[in-house]
Amino acid sequence: MPFILLDSLEAxxxxxxxxxxxxxxxxxxxxxxxxxxxxxxALDDGFTRITPI
Structure with missing residues (x-):
């Protein structure tokens, strides 16, 4: 699969x-x-992160 989007995981x-x-x-x-x-x-630091301004 080329990409997966996970959203609304707050629960x-x-x-x-x-x-x-x-x-x-x-x-x-x-x-x-x-x-x-x-x-x-909680995520490993190996993941690239994009944060809002």
């Missing part, structure tokens, strides 16, 4: 969100995830 706790993102990262060339900043802190 999932940060640890499970991180596990979900890592799982899908293996199945797409590009993975786009929208997260609140506190949820994004």
């Amino acid at each position: 999932i706790d940060p640890d499970r969100t991180a596990a979900l993102v890592e799982y899908f990262a293996d199945y797409a060339d590009y993975l786009v995830v929208t997260l609140l900043s506190e949820d994004a802190q």
Whole structure:
């Protein structure tokens, strides 16, 4: 699959969100995830982040 978009993950706790993102990262060339900043802190630093201005 060329890309996967994950949105509205606020209902999932940060640890499970991180596990979900890592799982899908293996199945797409590009993975786009929208997260609140506190949820994004649970992700590995190996992911490229784009933050709002």
